[in-house]
Amino acid sequence: MQGCLFWRGESGYEEARCGRIFNGRRPERYPAAILLATSEDDVVAGVRLARAHGLKVSVRAGGHSWAAWSLRDEALLIDLGGLRQIELDREAGIVRVSPAVTGSELNGLLTQQGLMFPGGHCPDVGLGGFLLQGGMGWNCRGWGWACQRVMAIDAVTADGELVHADEEHHPDLLWAARGAGPGFFAIVTRFYLRVRPLPGALTRSSFFYPAALFDEVMGWLYEEHPRLAPSVEVVAVGMGSGGDLTASAAPVLLVQGLSFAETPTEAREALAPFERCPARSRALLEQVLVPTTLAAEYVEQRRANPKEHRYAVDNAWLNAPATTAIPALREAFVSLPTAQSFSLWFGMAPLHPLPDMALSLQADVYFASYVIWKQPADDARCRRWLAEQMRRIEPLSEGLFLADSDFTTRPARFMDESHWQRLQAVRARYDPTGLFHSYLINPETPINVNPWSQPGA
Ligand SMILES: Cc1cc2nc3c(=O)[nH]c(=O)nc-3n(C[C@H](O)[C@H](O)[C@H](O)COP(=O)(O)OP(=O)(O)OC[C@H]3O[C@@H](n4cnc5c(N)ncnc54)[C@H](O)[C@@H]3O)c2cc1C
Incomplete structure (x- = not known):
């Protein structure tokens, strides 16, 4: 084995446990040992070592899962950070x-x-x-x-x-x-x-509206987004503060189209609908048809998701009509608990049919809320705010997307029932003794049930 192995209690263990975890809220879960693998041979050796010691295995790649899924008590954590091909x-x-x-x-x-x-x-x-x-x-x-x-x-x-x-x-x-x-x-x-x-003319149009226009702007966006060109990624972002850009400390609603068109002409046509929003004249700020690059967009994303902060996130797939969805979503966009926090509305319509794969749940709209703060003293307040939003939104939800989930806080359906059954069967064949840790959840909670969307619930 080329990689370093740290048993609990050894020097270096704590850095190996948490050093690559993105969320500043570090869980009190302690693997028995952590292997910093540097090659495929290390990974093979790690799995064999775990079997020999009767340990379960957990895995880490980039360390960005919000709930730090890689941290499991008494497991061998195999960290793949050293594999760089x-x-x-x-x-x-x-x-x-x-x-x-x-x-x-x-x-x-x-x-x-x-x-x-x-x-x-x-x-x-x-x-x-x-x-x-x-x-x-x-x-x-x-x-x-x-x-x-x-x-x-x-x-x-x-x-x-x-x-x-x-x-x-x-x-x-x-x-x-x-x-x-x-x-x-x-x-x-x-x-x-x-x-x-790589598309030839990556182009962005952004409109910052006062949060008070949420209902009007979102009503328009719900109507408009299924008609947008397939080259357009469309997002509405409720921001805790307008910050330097709008010179406003109040919450703002950003509506943004990012076009992955091939030519500037194609991009202009694809983003033209954003300029026809009836509320446009009341926007605080607009940045129209800005040529951009992936590198520039990454800078923006890094700014919006700062390191060394505490995060709580949750999400929901929504097919509800605008008249029901907008009132349910409003608070999550206009009353964010800290200036850095934000909520996202991704328009996904028209949906493409999914090929045969485990991922089997999607909907016209993806909603996610990212609560961001610095001080542990704000944990309870920030997490309570998120739980309140989800209590209102859950009854409309088709289920959730694993990426922005934390089942220790709120488990819900994330897969079609038949896919779930097939996954259990394939898992039983490949891992009959349950060597690998699975979904992190409170043991008594069933995970493939969404009690809030059951008929009659
Ligand atoms: C700031 C931020 C922005 C994000 N933006 C997006 C986004 O735009 N789109 C999106 O879809 N998601 C997004 N996510 C969610 C992200 O994709 C998930 O949290 C994902 O799990 C992170 O992967 P990771 O490898 O970095 O995390 P890790 O915590 O290292 O991995 C998560 C889990 O995945 C499993 N796993 C990882 N690698 C392997 C492997 N090689 N073999 C077996 N199991 C493995 C393990 O169970 C592991 O514990 C974002 C997350 C953050 C923090």
Whole structure:
């Protein structure tokens, strides 16, 4: 074994436990040991070591799961941060990538070749956790889920074997790797990803409205967004404060279209509907048809998601009509508990049918709220605010997206029932003794039930 192994109590253990966890709220969960793997051989050796010691296994790639899923009591945590491969086969249009590589690292290289991969919006999210749970990457609305670009994986299974999974070999393993998230039951050591050409005219139009216009602007956006060109990623963001940009300390509503068009003319046409919002003349600030780059968008995302802060997040898939959804969402957009916090409304319509993969739940609208604060003394207030929002929104929800979830706070349906059953069956075949930790949840809570959307509930 080349990597470092830290048993609990040894010097270096605490840094290995939490040093790469993004959320400043660090859970009191303590693995028995942590292996900082540097190669596939280390991962194989780690799995065999865990079996020999009777330990369960947990995994970390980029360390960005909000609930720190990698931290499990008494487990062997295998941290993949030391595996750093990015290898492009230009002719095949495939890049082979290690799971701890981030979206911005990958695109930093691909964009030099006129290519890109729709990784996470936040530059530092690891591809491992992001892809396994589906991956709502750049222009998910138009291009589909990032996991649909996972053509194959290499993975170490519970018996300590390194296998290659694609449509012909271990197809069930590949099926599960596209959406099972932290319920995946092997360790992916390499993703084979289909890249796409870098669009020729990345362009953004942003409109900042006073929060008081929420109902009017959102009413218009609900109507408009299914008609937008497929090249447009559309988002409304309730921001706790307008900040430097609008010179306003009050909450604001940002409506933004990011066009992944090929030419400036195409981008202008695709973003023109944003200029026809009836409330436009009352916007605090507008930035229309701004040419941009992925690198510039990453800077913005890094600013919005600062490190060394405490986070609580939750989310919901919504198909509710505007008349019901807007009143239920309003508070989450206009009453954010801290200046840095924000709530997102992603328009996903018209939805594309999903291929056969574990990810099986989506809806016309994705809502997520990100509460951000610094002081532990604000934990209870900030978390209570989020719980209050979700209590109002839950009755409208189709379920949730794993990426922005924390089942220790609020478990809910995240997969179609038949897919859930199939996932259990495949898991039982590949990991019959339950070597790998699965979804992090309070043991007595059932997870594939959404009690708030049951008919009659
Ligand atoms: C600031 C921020 C912005 C985000 N933006 C987006 C976004 O735009 N779109 C989106 O879809 N999501 C987004 N997310 C959510 C993010 O994709 C998930 O939290 C994801 O789990 C992070 O992956 P990771 O590898 O960094 O996390 P980790 O905590 O390292 O991994 C999470 C879990 O995934 C599993 N896992 C990871 N790698 C492997 C592997 N190689 N083999 C087996 N299991 C593995 C393990 O169970 C692990 O505990 C964002 C998160 C943050 C913090």
